[in-house]
Structure formats: structure tokens, C-alpha cells
Amino acid sequence: MIGTLITIHGLLRWVTAALALLVIARYAWGWLGKQSFTATDRQLGSAFAVAITVQFVLGVVNLVLLAINGAFRPAVHIEHAFYGLLATGLAHSLPALKRLPDASRFRTGLLLTLVSLLLVIFSVTRLRGSFFFGML
Numbered sequence: 001m002i003g004t005l006i007t008i009h010g011l012l013r014w015v016t017a018a019l020a021l022l023v024i025a026r027y028a029w030g031w032l033g034k035q036s037f038t039a040t041d042r043q044l045g046s047a048f049a050v051a052i053t054v055q056f057v058l059g060v061v062n063l064v065l066l067a068i069n070g071a072f073r074p075a076v077h078i079e080h081a082f083y084g085l086l087a088t089g090l091a092h093s094l095p096a097l098k099r100l101p102d103a104s105r106f107r108t109g110l111l112l113t114l115v116s117l118l119l120v121i122f123s124v125t126r127l128r129g130s131f132f133f134g135m136l
């Protein structure tokens with residue numbers, strides 16, 4: 001059970017990272033092309049926030065199950081959870097930009113998403129040695 005959940009949590013990192021990359025590419029395009037911020041742009045940011053929140057919730061469940069099984073390693077697991085919390089918080093902050101002019105909304109949303117993605121990559125690299133573990 002816990003093995004399956006951790007595998008799912010591990011596989012979903014690709015969904016999270018792919019959505020973050022889409023947000024970054026779309027917002028960069030919108031910012032540099034001086035476009036209007038549309039409902040689709042907002043929904044794309046929300047899709048990334050939903051994906052990372054699912055990761056957070058699965059991560060908490062993983063932590064609890066590891067603790068029950070006596071496999072909780074505080075230093076490693078709390079560090080991973082802490083970076084995950086920061087990354088999730090950044091993804092959740094995008095709606096707070098709604099009062100900004102479109103160009104600033106694209107640019108700041110892009111920066112928050114980029115930092116969130118970098119935190120996720122760093123966190124998984126610390127945990128497994130590489131974000132691409134299991135592929136090579």
C-alpha cells in the first residue's frame with residue numbers, strides 16, 4: 001500500500017513539472033508579447049496549484065504511513081516536506097496577483113512558478129539523487 005502510494009507520488013512529479021513548464025512558457029509568451037491575461041491563463045496557473053496540492057496531500061499521507069511503519073527518517077523526510085510546503089505556497093500565491101496589470105501578473109506569476117519548480121526539482125534531487133531517477 002505505502003509502496004504504491006509513494007510510486008504514484010513519484011510519478012505525479014512529472015505532471016506537476018509539466019504543468020509548471022507550461023505555465024512558465026505561456027506566461028513568458030504573454031509577458032514578452034504584451035498580451036492580455038485571460039481566463040485560460042488563470043486556469044493554467046490553477047491546474048499547476050491543484051497538481052502540487054495533490055502532491056502535498058499524498059506526501060503527508062506517505063509521511064504518516066512511514067511513521068506508522070517505523071520507517072520515518074525525520075531529517076530526510078521533514079526537509080523534503082518543508083521544500084514541498086514552500087513550493088505549494090508559491091503556487092497558491094498566484095491568485096493574489098489579480099489586481100496587478102497584465103504584464104506584471106504574467107511576469108510575477110512566471111517568477112513564482114519558476115521558483116516553485118526549482119524548489120521541487122531541488123527537493124527531489126536531495127531525496128533521490130536526481131529529479132530523473134528511475135529513468136536512467
Ligand code: HEM
Nearest residue numbers: 006007010013055056059060062063077081084085120124
Ligand atoms: C510538492 C511537490 C512534491 C514532489 C514533486 C514530490 C516528489 C517526490 C518523489 C519524486 C519522491 C520519490 C518517490 C519514489 O521514490 O518513487 C517522493 C517521496 C516522498 N515524498 Fe514527496 N514530493 C513532493 C512533496 C511532498 C510533501 C509536501 C511531502 C510531505 C508532506 C512529501 C513526502 C514524501 C515522502 C514521505 C516520500 C517517501 C520518502 C521515502 O521513500 O523514504 N512529498 N516525493
Ligand code: HEM
Nearest residue numbers: 053054056057085086087088089090091092093094095096
Ligand atoms: C506555505 C503554504 C501555503 C500558502 C502561503 C498558501 C496560500 C494560499 C493563498 C494565498 C490562497 C488564496 C488564493 C486565492 O486568492 O484564491 C490559498 C488557497 C487555498 N489553499 Fe493554500 N497555501 C499554502 C499551502 C496550502 C496547502 C499545503 C494546502 C492543502 C494541502 C492548501 C490548500 C488551499 C486551498 C484548498 C485553497 C483554496 C483554493 C481556491 O481558492 O480555489 N494550501 N492558499
